[in-house]
Amino acid sequence: MFPARVAALALLAVAVCLAGPRALSHQRPTAIDFLDRYAAGHFDAALDDLQRTSDADAILKQLREFGTSWIALNGSVTDARELARRRLAAATFALEVARLDQWREWKRIQTPPVMEATLSATTQRAPQGEKEAFQPLNTLWWAPSPLLVEWGCIVLRANEKPDPAERWWHLAALAVAQRAEDPQFLIGDTKLGLGSKAGEIMNEQHEILHLKHSQDRFPNEARFVLAEGIARFRDWADDAHATYRKLADRPDVGGEALAREGQMFITEGKLRDAIDRFDEAERRTRDPYVLYLAAYLRGTVLMRQREPARAEASFRRALAEAPGAQSASTALAALVLARNGYEEATTLAAGMVGSEPPPFDPWRGFLHADDRFWPLLISRLRGAIAPQASQTGSATAQRRAAGAATSAAQDVVAPPTRGQQPPPQQTPAFRTATDVVFVDVSVRRRGAAVTGLTAADFDVRDNGVRQKVESVESMAVPIDLTLIIDVSGGQRTTFSNRDVGAAVVRRVNEQIARVAASLRPIDRMRVITVDTYVHELVRPALASDIGRIDLLHHGGHSSVYDAIVGALLQPVDPDRRHVIIAGVKNRDDQSAVEAAAVREVASRSGSLLHVVLEEMLTIEDEAREDTRCIEAGLCQSPFRSLQRTRRMQTASLQLTPDGVAIKEAAEATGGKWHQAVLFSEPSIRSTFEQVFQEFGERYVLRYRPEGVARAGWHSITVAVPGTRDATVLARKGYAIEATADPSAASPLTIPAALAREGTPDREPASVRTVADLARAWERGGLPALDAIFRTPGVAPVRFLTELERSGNLWPGYSRREALFILELADAILRRNRSETFKPIADLLDRVTGYVAAPIEPDEFEQAWHWAATSLAQGRFWQIPAVPRAVQARVRFPGDPRFVLAEAIAIDQRWRTFGPVVGVRLTGQSVSEAHVAEVTQKYRDAMEFAETRDEAAVRLAWLQHRIGRHDEALATLDSVAASVSDRDIAYVRHLFRGHVLMAAGRVDDAAVAYRAGASSRPGAQSARVGLMNALMVRGDVGAAAQLADTIETAPGVLDPWWEYWSGNFRWFARALDALREPNR
């Protein structure tokens, strides 16, 4: 019996072993399953499932174990291209998994306890037996995400040579690392040299040094050099400065390097240097990201320098580059409000809060640097992995990519409400259009509300003038409630060590539900959440229409000051009260405005603001983990914010100056600052309940201002003379906009520069500024510019000088500027004025940098280079053509047009119009080196089908000119007579005629000329060639007859006349190609 049972058990065990893995695979997909789906093009589905059922740690382990086998398909994949594709798929998969885990710390730094040692007299100078303490170095532990990236990097390095897809991958990996804000992953211990207390580590053998791998594979990639500077700027400013300066002249990253150095100067207090850098950055680039940063940061400097007008202009410039960007919108709104521009301030605020998802804000993304390229890069990578799947790409992929681009958070926002309604027609918060003033008043005596007051009981003074109170209202007034909930990272750190997403969503839902339960049917509620961005999670809606939130943005930095300003400036229905309850986390590190600005805005707002300091960590899991982490010495809070983290309260619960300003902001509106008192911790819900209860005890006074000037700031004082010891809380005042400020009327009008300068209806004859030129061009294009410069007395060089100083004429539309400059250059060069040649060449050089896309060349840049090389070849005696062609070829090495363009440009250096053997026409000479170089360049161009014929014809002409007629003839005969390019076909016949004439084959030459004349009827050169041939062979009568025909023929464009202009014959078409995307 026993053996039988043993056998049965053994069989069962075998069965379990055999069935086990399969059963397991049904329960939980492995990394390999996900990878299979991912590589097949089901990118989002695979990642979504992975997120639900697995985690980065598990994926890392499985990839390490099975990844290599998957790539080679257990050795069955032998095709090198397929192998490379599978490597790319695996590496990109690892990268995406790493990014999903973005708000977790990428590492832990363990700080060992201080050690003590008893000194011995033999080894130490100290007295024997005395103890000495020392701090051992820290230990570094990497989390799964960076190890996933590193695994992918190792996989790709197995490819013998890096290819474009691998470059995309490395750039994408850089984006992920910079988003994780972990420079150590890129360059190693950034604290090296700063000591153990600063975080210096002991186990340097565990450093990943990812950037070195990237640079080894792509040594010429400037973005990796820039990343070094970004990685070092916190701990080693000098290194960062040096790196940025090294890059300043690079057309691709120079502008960004300058802007980043300018930001460093701000933190160092070198404001003038900062401004210089921003100005220079604006001259170097047209990358909207960089231009926004330069303008925005300049605005912040000017604010510090108390130059509000210039700061305002700078913020406007920033917004022109990135319309709706929150940082400049908020900063500008606060500034505009300060000069009583109420209408515009509310418009800006409405635009800022009301856009969901919020538009990309370069300042919000400053810290995450190249993360802005993630959507482009991942799209490229996916396309390389599964082209068809990528092309048919789901909307989800786009949404995912777009979301990643525009927001700091990982989660896609689900529609937040069931019955979301469009915002009702509202008027600005400052009621500038009405002459009726409402004032919220709370009257309390010894803590209790004073009730039963009537209009006669109140003494209301407007700018010191007593007013007649028309009515007193109370509970009947409906409320518009705005909740501000800070869902940024933990109170202590930006990043979390736990998955807190579900807890955040749960907490927000609870808060919304509880507050909504207290609302009356006539009340509405809006919910604004704050992380790095300000999000309108719930638009103003009745409580019954507000549904449950499934997902929301959370984590990262906090912009809560901006959120409060945005809420204070929201348009309000005059018949409703606007109440704001803002939960803050004692932390703001990303806002554009300071706390003082919040106070300033609040003092002019008609809203009621209550600020609730959520003092404790409200997410229990996170709090527990944090405590554990700190106690174990495993966490060192990395310093991540760009500027000081603004706190409202100190560790000893004292208000900081920021806290005081925010408290005063609340009080200026008649609201309050709420914070923990003893064991009573306030919450948004409890605060609202308290506020709501107080509303029943508050009065809304209504009066029409009399005896005071209408426009400007009105201070309000409210008193209740008949009630002794009463505490009266009311808003401190209101303001009425004076007159419309022309400069503020259309802040975002494009082109902004045109709005600043000149008048729109000037005629070309009175063109005085570049803006006038630009306007004329917009109206009439190239002919308009041509007409202007044909006008006597118009000095083009003056415009060129101004153009060098001016910024982008079309902020946000730099491509229009690039086209304008090209047509401007053409119009000026037609006048052939030598003093304009160099400025135009310099200008075109600058624009070459403007059109250079940051990551990789794009179609517009290609079209621009094509037009620019064409123009330069057409005007090669005025502006250098070779550098233009070389720049184009370097940017687009696979475009044969630029290979040919370079050959032509070099050929143009020795331009002669006929064979020079035995005759020196104008003293020109040619070196063998030149001939060899041009020959080689033409042969390079002949390698491409697209340019083969033209390159051959041009090479033949060179050979003819140096007397190698046989070679020239052979080269010409290698070109099919039926060449599709009609110009080239004609020139080929013409050249054959010339070559045959030079070889003494006059009859054959006549045949060739005749063929040329037939291919382009009326063209002069072939006819002259034929006439010459007839004359030389003695057919004088026919020659004379032809001479008569030539003299009297109508003008026909002869392609030979354009020969030395190279590709200029394509210039008009190239301009058309540029105009199309500008339309």
Place this chain on the structure above:
Amino acid sequence: MRRPVRCAVFAVCAIAGLGLESRARSQDQAPVFRVGTSAVSVDVSVRDRSRKPVTGLTAADFTVLDNGVAQKIANVSFGVKPIDVTIGLDVSQSVTGLVLERLRRAVAQLMGDLRRDDRLKLVMFQTQIHRAMDFTADARAVDRAMRAVPAGGGTALFDTLSVAMVGASDPDRRQLVVFFTDGIDSGSASSPAVLEVIAQRSRATLVFVVATGLGTIPSGSGVRIVSLGSLLRPIDPLLTRLATDTGGSVLSIQRDVDLGSTFRRVLEDFRSTYVLYYSPAGVAAPGFHTISVQVARPGTTVLARRGYFGG
């Protein structure tokens, strides 16, 4: 700096038959200008030490060597044949404005200097060759054409020269081709080598008027002046060679030179030229024939074209 015009103009005319065989040109009729086997005409300018034409010479005063072989001169004429003047006007970017206006006046004056049987043709060129006015004696028509000059563009100088020389083929008339140019070619299909062959086969006498100082003319009216190219470069040797080979000359004019007087002198010189006729003997007909002309008068300067192509 007024430079005396020292070059006389010569022309060679090879005609079919010793008599001045004349045929009207027509579409279906070959031009009469051809190098026959029996007769050659040579334009010869004879000047004394003061550069004045020497008149009253007869056949006995001339010695003509054809390929080094002395020839018997059958006839000599002086200033009797009508003249066709072809004015080639370079209207590219380099000849505009004030210079062009001076040219216009000079051509108008030249028209006035023509005799009744003389004619003038106006050809303007940039890259495009354009006959602005066919042979005419109508001075007003020429003036109108001059006023409608479309300036600008490149310069097909060589092509225009070639066309003008080939087109100057009427055997009954002497052919003077005067080109006003800065001497820069920037768009011709004709090579210099071919051009020289054409010059050797042409009956025309080439005169070049090259501006060398006009760039300094003040542009008070705001018009463009001739480019500095010709100021900085020596006159192209090719032009000198072409002029010399056809018995013509290159006139380098300065800023203050009266163009009208210059043109008049060119015409007078061309008119006061002997035409010698002979039938080549003792030389092979085909190929290029060098010509050498001498005058048995001490102190004279003799200019004649250097050769011609035999049939």
